[in-house]
Amino acid sequence: MELNSPSLEVAITTTLDEAIGWARESSLWPMIFGTACCAIEFMSVAASKYDISRFGAEVVRFSPRQADLLIVAGTITYKQAPILKQIYEQMSEPKWVISMGACACSGGFYDNYTTLQGIDEIIPVDLYVGGCPPRPEALIDALLSLQNDLRTNKYNPNRHKDFKGRLDHV
């Protein structure tokens, strides 16, 4: 087979993607944007009983510049929203967002003047985890599902290119 034959090129690209996918899958560095009750459940996820390090995602970094997985755990208010947007923008690509709990997903039962009705009004979200708060198993499930998608290269890097949040015009 010649080196420049099209079939070989394809084979090499696939392998490289797979290698990258495998590396990404097992080295997710989460940044916890924990604001409320869900953050306490995240503490359980990190503690020894549930132990997120079993899945290679225990390097919890509170600096967005070192992280590639943003876990928004808790209620986001209108006052907090610009900060969440800033943190998201400070993370370098590629990056993923898990919205943990009813409040982050939709405002939850706080349908009132102060609570943002879902963080996807501000930043794009890849995975939603329901529950108030979700059990640790639910968050681990979300993590595994993200890892599965990373391994199989399901994520299109341009998936959020057209996203426009409510704070984006300023």
Add this chain to the structure above:
Amino acid sequence: MSEIIIVPHAKIYAYILEKFSDGFNYLLDITAIDYSEYIIKQEEDFALVYILRHENFKEHLVLKTYLPELKIETISDVFKGADWLEREVYDQYGITFVNHPNLRRILNHKEFIGHPLCKSYPITKGQFLYETDDLLDEMNNRLLSKSVVCKLESGSFSECNKDLMFLNLGPSHPASHGTIRTFVALDGETIECAVSEIGYLHRGFEKSCENHTYNQIVPYTDRLNYCSAISNNIAFVKAVEEMLGVAINERIQAIRVMLLELSRIEDHVVCLAAVLVDMGGLTNYWYMYNPREDIYDLLSKLTGARLTNSYMRVGGMANDLYEGFEADLQEVIKKVQYGVAQTLSLIKHNRIFHDRTQNVGVISAENAISYAMTGPNLRATGVAFDMRKDAPYYGYEKYKFDVVVGSVGDVYDRVMVRFGEIDESIKIINQVMQNLPEGEINVKNASIALPKKEAVYTTIEGAMNQFKLTFEGVKVPLGEHYSSIEATNGELGFFIVSDGSGTPYKVKVKAPSFTAMSAYPEIVEGGQLADAILTLGSLNIIAGEMDR
């Protein structure tokens, strides 16, 4: 119902001053009531409510003054804690406090228009914030008040004699415990000036209460202090039951006491775990957090939820203890004791721990009272105020336990008081379980407690009773009432105004974390930056309860 003293608005300052000299030196809460949609026409549309506690800690006073115009004299020169409380009233109701040193919004953001707790403000009208407050004007005033800079005749500021660096701690910062922001002016590592901004987790609890029935509010109370959800449930239903004038039997009281103490342990272990992590002692986190997981297991078996239990109902609780609960409880207590013992063996005689915590983040007893701090934070300063002893409820006077107090009011005392309280709580739990009375777990009153399921399915009365209670709620008699308990962080009170319907007209939480946080800038000024982190952790500020 609380006895309410009505004071003319022109005399309120003098009246409070007089009461202050009579010994009512502890300001629990300030709030306002918007009577514009109230069922009975009141003198004026707005009234202010002050709740004071006597220095013997046994009595409290509820003062009310009607406001012909939305303006009143500040009492922040009498009580330090009034500063933030008045700001909150201004923010939520638009009432101006004359001569207040720093009257600005506190819970809502700076671009917010209107005052959300006024009845005319629609509950779902959200307002986006586009740019976060830089807090520079507040910092400038603070620097001026501490004479770090002076104001020149031209109106600008003098050159500072120190090389100040400004730094934001939070709101997104691992050590800010979620959502607290402190803006500091640093000279080297020393904090010269600090201003705190809260409200990042203001989720509109009090407004949401106004369109839910009493029992629907119970899940909202879970999320006030989410580290010890059941104690909030109990504080709320206790206030409602007192308004209803219904007596609950000894079994309900005993189970509530036992769960209050279990919640106290649950909360203290997570506070201690976090403060030790802030200090770099990560090992302790595993020792302290594992028993918390065991408490979760027990509570989810009992209530169905790990964290937000919603176990209490007006007039009782959701279900009885399950068979084998006591054995599970004993097992959990053993694990808590093991975790505490292991942690203490690591820190008790540890030089690093002592050096990092002793004489760090000190607040004097006098200052703590002026800021209306309560609970372990106040007891750490040497003031033995504990509602369980001073104003007992649910038969606390029957149980033998000690009030743990500190002497200095530093981080060390706050940590050690919490360790001590875990032991005392275990003592109380054991006494309750040794002598747990028999009885129903709900009051026998069809207008308060839901009927049994078989009655709902088989009789028309039962079905109607269930329907009416669920949709209309428990009808609470007309009136205003303040009630409180000794929750984990201190006195947790609810001030409820009822218009006779199944939905409260107004609910105000007296949140211990709110007043503790208002003291924080003063505590950390003059200290080191790293110590400010420890101080915040040791005060156990829970944002859900503080911002509501």
